[in-house]
Amino acid sequence: xxxxxxxxxxxxxxxxxxxxxxxxxxxxxxxxxxxxxxxxxxxxxxxxxxxxxxxxxxxxxxxxxxxxxxxxxxxxxxxxxxxxxxxxxxxxxxxxxxxxxxxxxxxxxxxxxxxxxxxxxxxxxxxxxxxxxxxxxxxxxxxxxxxxxxxxxxxxxxxxxxxxxxxxxxxxxxxxxxxxxxxxxxxxxxxxxxxxxxxxxxxxxxxxxxxxxxxxxxxxxxxxxxxxxxxxxxxxxxxxxxxxxxxxxxxxxxxxxxxxxxxxxxxxxxxxxxxxxxxxxxxxxxxxxxxxxxxxxxxxxxxxxxxxxxxxxxxxxxxxxxxxxxxxxxxxxxxxxxxxxxxxxxxxxxxxxxxxxxxxxxxxxxxxxxxxxxxxxxxxxxxxxxxxxxxxxxxxxxxxxxxxxxxxxxxxxxxxxxxxxxxxxxxxxxxxxxxxxxxxxxxxxxxxxxxxxxxxxxxxxxxxxxxxxxxxxxxxxxxxxxxxxxxxxxxxxxxxxxxxxxxxxxxxxxxxxxxxxxxxxxxxxxxxxxxxxxxx
Amino acid sequence: xxxxxxxxxxxxxxxxxxxxxxxxxxxxxxxxxxxxxxxxxxxxxxxxxxxxxxxxxxxxxxxxxxxxxxxxxxxxxxxxxxxxxxxxxxxxxxxxxxxxxxxxxxxxxxxxxxxxxxxxxxxxxxxxxxxxxxxxxxxxxxxxxxxxxxxxxxxxxxxxxxxxxxxxxxxxxxxxxxxxxxxxxxxxxxxxxxxxxxxxxxxxxxxxxxxxxxxxxxxxxxxxxxxxxxxxxxxxxxxxxxxxxxxxxxxxxxxxxxxxxxxxxxxxxxxxxxxxxxxxxxxxxxxxxxxxxxxxxxxxxxxxxxxxxxxxxxxxxxxxxxxxxxxxxxxxxxxxxxxxxx
Numbered sequence: 082x083x084x085x086x087x088x089x090x091x092x093x094x095x096x097x098x099x100x101x102x103x104x105x106x107x108x109x110x111x112x113x114x115x116x117x118x119x120x121x122x123x124x125x126x127x128x129x130x131x132x133x134x135x136x137x138x139x140x141x142x143x144x145x146x147x148x149x150x151x152x153x154x155x156x157x158x159x160x161x162x163x164x165x166x167x168x169x170x171x172x173x174x175x176x177x178x179x180x181x182x183x184x185x186x187x188x189x190x191x192x193x194x195x196x197x198x199x200x201x202x203x204x205x206x207x208x209x210x211x212x213x214x215x216x217x218x219x220x221x222x223x224x225x226x227x228x229x230x231x232x233x234x235x236x237x238x239x240x241x242x243x244x245x246x247x248x249x250x251x252x253x254x255x256x257x258x259x260x261x262x263x264x265x266x267x268x269x270x271x272x273x274x275x276x277x278x279x280x281x282x283x284x285x286x287x288x289x290x291x292x293x294x295x296x297x298x299x300x301x302x303x304x305x306x307x308x309x310x311x312x313x314x315x316x317x318x319x320x321x322x323x324x325x326x327x328x329x330x331x332x333x334x335x336x337x338x339x340x341x342x343x344x345x346x347x348x349x350x351x352x353x354x355x356x357x358x359x360x361x362x363x364x365x366x367x368x369x370x371x372x373x374x375x376x377x378x379x380x381x382x383x384x385x386x387x388x389x390x391x392x393x394x395x396x397x398x399x400x401x402x403x404x405x406x407x408x409x410x411x412x413x414x415x416x417x418x419x420x421x422x423x424x425x426x427x428x429x430x431x432x433x434x435x436x437x438x439x440x441x442x443x444x445x446x447x448x449x450x451x452x453x454x455x456x457x458x459x460x461x462x463x464x465x466x467x468x469x470x471x472x473x474x475x476x477x478x479x480x481x482x483x484x485x486x487x488x489x490x491x492x493x494x495x496x497x498x499x500x501x502x503x504x505x506x507x508x509x510x511x512x513x514x515x516x517x518x519x520x521x522x523x524x525x526x527x528x529x530x531x532x533x534x535x536x537x538x539x540x541x542x543x544x545x546x547x548x549x550x551x552x553x554x555x556x557x558x559x560x561x562x563x564x565x566x567x568x569x570x571x572x573x574x575x576x577x578x579x580x581x582x583x584x585x586x587x588x589x590x591x592x593x594x595x596x597x598x599x600x601x602x603x604x605x606x607x608x609x610x611x612x613x614x615x616x617x
Numbered sequence: 618x619x620x621x622x623x624x625x626x627x628x629x630x631x632x633x634x635x636x637x638x639x640x641x642x643x644x645x646x647x648x649x650x651x652x653x654x655x656x657x658x659x660x661x662x663x664x665x666x667x668x669x670x671x672x673x674x675x676x677x678x679x680x681x682x683x684x685x686x687x688x689x690x691x692x693x694x695x696x697x698x699x700x701x702x703x704x705x706x707x708x709x710x711x712x713x714x715x716x717x718x719x720x721x722x723x724x725x726x727x728x729x730x731x732x733x734x735x736x737x738x739x740x741x742x743x744x745x746x747x748x749x750x751x752x753x754x755x756x757x758x759x760x761x762x763x764x765x766x767x768x769x770x771x772x773x774x775x776x777x778x779x780x781x782x783x784x785x786x787x788x789x790x791x792x793x794x795x796x797x798x799x800x801x802x803x804x805x806x807x808x809x810x811x812x813x814x815x816x817x818x819x820x821x822x823x824x825x826x827x828x829x830x831x832x833x834x835x836x837x838x839x840x841x842x843x844x845x846x847x848x849x850x851x852x853x854x855x856x857x858x859x860x861x862x863x864x865x866x867x868x869x870x871x872x873x874x875x876x877x878x879x880x881x882x883x884x885x886x887x888x889x890x891x892x893x894x895x896x897x898x899x900x901x902x903x904x905x906x907x908x909x910x911x912x913x914x915x916x917x918x919x920x921x922x923x924x925x926x927x928x929x930x931x932x933x934x935x936x937x938x939x940x941x942x943x944x945x946x947x948x949x950x951x952x953x954x955x956x957x958x959x
């Protein structure tokens with residue numbers, strides 16, 4: 082098939098070396114046929130995103146050749162990529178917050194007559210693209226009011242508005258409800274049917290198996306394989322992704338291209354999640370809840386509904402998953418629990434005692450740890466060293482001097498110990514946090530949160546953007562904490578993750594608890610239905 | 618600081634200075650002067666004799682203290698434009714306490730006057746600090762407004778209630794002997810104030826290296842959201858940083874008053890508080906870097922007076938050197954920031 086169909090994109094021998102000496106791409110190649118959805122998979126640091134940035138003109142390669150629709154090209158800038166019909170929807174969306182949705186879409190390609198903008202023309206064009214794909218957006222609203230999913234759709238339309246025929250999507254479903262993700266793939270199917278090509282960078286094998294026609298596997302900057310999806314098995318792909326390490330602990334996945342959507346990815350099914358689960362009989366006396374939210378209401382952080390009249394509890398030894406489409410009150414819930422946001426009504430209780438109004442530091446001393454969703458801004462001070470980041474928030478703790486002074490000898494030793502215990506790959510505790518990979522940055526955040534044996538861990542998307550093995554390590558760390566008797570409040574936008582590790586799942590919709598399901602009763606359809614506002 | 622370390626800061630400062638001197642030479646030459654002679658006079662006036670060096674260090678003293686003030690706040694992410702106002706109220710408070718008839722032991726009088734200056738400066742810094750911490754009001758706006766209040770308030774007080782009517786000068790009563798800081802006879806103005814400033818630099822270095830507060834200030838400056846999420850009391854930290862910053866600036870005014878003028882002269886500061894911003898930026902925000910850059914600026918000030926006296930070159934040429942150095946420091950800061958963003 083690839084021999085006859087014209088290749089939309091062909092990349093050969095791409096080498097990209099970053100200033101630090103890291104070889105992000107080391108002879109990577111890629112061949113994408115027109116009219117296909119082509120998946121690119123690999124662990125963090127495998128070079129997927131770099132390769133896509135080369136194609137989109139964001140990262141000039143040190144060497145290598147690129148052909149687009151059969152013609153050899155150089156792509157020095159995103160503008161050049163757009164002229165060639167290449168569009169990209171990034172992992173971190175690049176929507177300009179001060180502009181309206183339509184202004185964002187037409188930015189740089191504004192229809193105008195003698196310098197006067199023709200906004201209505203732009204809206205009509207965007208609308209017709211949206212109609213074709215079944216996407217509706219509040220065109221004239223400020224883009225600050227958009228949820229992450231809507232921002233993504235804005236970017237998608239922005240790319241198509243510029244006439245993109247080759248569309249790159251980097252982890253597009255990470256923040257979507259299952260139904261939303263299905264809708265997105267419906268859109269993408271429409272695009273490929275019309276002759277467009279879609280490049281999908283993803284960590285989710287199920288998406289690859291269900292929606293892609295071909296898959297390229299990358300490892301350590303190289304392309305290790307390209308397969309037709311119909312002829313390959315999930316465990317083959319997984320083995321190719323992790324290479325030598327495949328043998329260590331990754332259970333084989335049943336060959337199931339058309340598997341039931343409830344099938345769990347293997348990395349979320351390991352022995353860790355089987356043992357230590359809360360097994361208490363719900364009809365008998367439940368243990369005293371560790372954390373309770375009683376009719377908790379919180380005003381919205383920026384937009385959305387905030388949190389409304391939310392009643393939840395976390396008991397010792399369990400992981401309570403919180404599911405929901407982004408912006409349905411998750412942030413407000415977690416920030417009210419850890420003390421960053423004060424509720425407008427209701428109470429937060431720890432061990433049956435109200436802690437509403439207590440500071441973050443006070444709660445932390447009482448054993449509430451926080452793993453924020455954005456590790457680069459909320460989790461870490463990027464310019465600080467690993468040692469300093471591990472100290473953050475503990476700087477007045479007894480272990481390090483207990484007040485005014487900090488004993489640097491002790492902090493250094495503690496950092497060395499954490500680096501060892503959590504397998505943080507850094508030259509030393511003195512390495513700056515920005516120099517670490519995403520997975521290692523997250524290890525630092527988790528090491529700090531778990532220092533001092535917390536009793537309640539509020540984790541917000543702790544595995545976002547992490548690869549298979551880093552994800553598994555995070556889940557193991559959380560599970561270990563529950564074995565010690567800690568409770569975990571785990572917010573995730575990834576339903577697969579919650580179905581894999583949570584003991585119970587609470588679904589937030591419109592700031593309210595739409596339902597709380599035991600894992601045994603939770604299947605993706607049911608949870609997804611609640612996530613989108615259906616009644617239980 | 619997250620820069621490439623002290624050595625690279627030093628290298629950069631040296632090359633900036635060389636560029637500045639070359640520019641000044643061009644300017645002098647274009648104006649029809651004799652660049653070599655003029656610059657030789659500048660150097661001689663700055664460091665040509667023991668007296669010249671002492672004069673340079675005396676000029677560096679208020680710049681060092683105020684430079685430390687600006688750099689301390691800036692490490693906490695706060696741009697303290699208000700050093701000038703804090704310096705003025707600090708100077709006035711020191712003059713007031715120093716002039717008091719006091720029955721306590723004389724050796725306590727100078728420390729008490731210095732402390733009064735530091736407290737007044739701290740109070741002046743606390744206002745923008747508290748407003749920023751708890752209300753989010755931008756500290757640049759508030760410190761600028763506080764400058765005007767300080768300038769006009771001290772002007773009023775020294776012309777009205779606190780004026781010494783026995784002299785023509787618009788000044789407060791002279792401070793008593795016990796409150797004066799020791800200074801070298803001979804008109805170099807070199808005083809114990811320089812050692813006060815060095816001690817302050819050591820104190821700031823210690824603050825950032827060893828104390829929980831210094832750590833918190835840096836954390837808030839470099840990652841406010843992460844600091845907040847980790848339980849660092851961000852508002853308190855901002856207020857504390859601004860208090861400390863104001864105290865250092867107030868101390869600068871107190872030292873000038875107690876060692877040089879021996880009274881509060883109306884508008885005695887030629888803009889130390891503003892020059893100190895450049896001193897802080899050039900010094901790369903580290904205490905020892907600020908020490909070096911304040912000595913450089915002090916030397917330029919001392920040298921330019923000498924140059925004007927012995928050649929026909931106006932002292933504003935030293936301003937050219939200063940300006941080029943500041944621009945170079947600014948460029949460096951911008952480049953650093955851009956690198957970090959990438």
